[in-house]
């Protein structure tokens with residue numbers, strides 16, 4: 343498969359009926375899956391969640407950060423997709439011990455949280471619909487929590503080795519100017535695009551193609567585009583902030599050991615070293 347850049351495109355029909363957002367997320371999902379050391383079915387679900395996070399984020403105000411958390415049926419395994427306004431996207435996979443997969447049936451939940459610059463958070467939780475997947479859970483979230491009728495399809499293909507082959511998706515949102523006749527046309531058309539996998543398989547899932555296909559025959563204007571990149575926002579200061587939440591006695595004993603403390607970022611696996619002097623500094627701040 344060709345190595346195209348990951349990107350996201352936004353378009354609106356000129357009559358104000360629909361908004362479409364389409365994204366290719368292959369490289370981002372690959373990077374995040376490698377960092378989380380997941381492959382196969384787990385990576386596929388993770389890829390869908392990450393792609394969904396990008397689409398939901400792009401449907402909102404430009405400065406919002408969106409986190410989508412999937413909690414499995416076992417109520418202990420979870421996955422997180424974390425999409426930043428800059429296009430940087432990262433994720434976490436935490437399977438309960440003894441689990442090698444995450445089940446979307448039964449008690450599985452999807453929680454979406456969007457965070458403003460000032461730190462205020464709006465969040466909503468939905469059950470994963472019976473027999474549904476990430477796409478249908480996100481549609482339920484948009485309906486219930488954002489009060490918008492949205493069609494979402496996300497997909498992730500893994501190859502025979504369990505590695506990410508392609509990932510992407512689209513979102514179609516009905517706008518207030520929507521014409522009844524147009525709705526019927528779109529509903530009928532989207533039946534052919536309900537599942538992303540066939541499109542990904544035949545290489546027809548580039549964002550430009552998805553826009554052209556879903557909006558075929560409808561005059562539209564591209565209203566925005568952006569990059570999607572696997573990346574993390576961690577820094578020595580941010581990791582130190584998490585260290586500072588440890589019990590004081592624990593930090594004191596690390597200092598007493600006189601060793602350099604190495605902490606790994608859970609999202610990107612980057613290592614940060616803290617010398618005993620730096621740890622002492624942390625205690626002084628507390």
Ligand SMILES: [Zn+2]
Nearest residue numbers: 574576607610
């Ligand atoms: Zn990181």
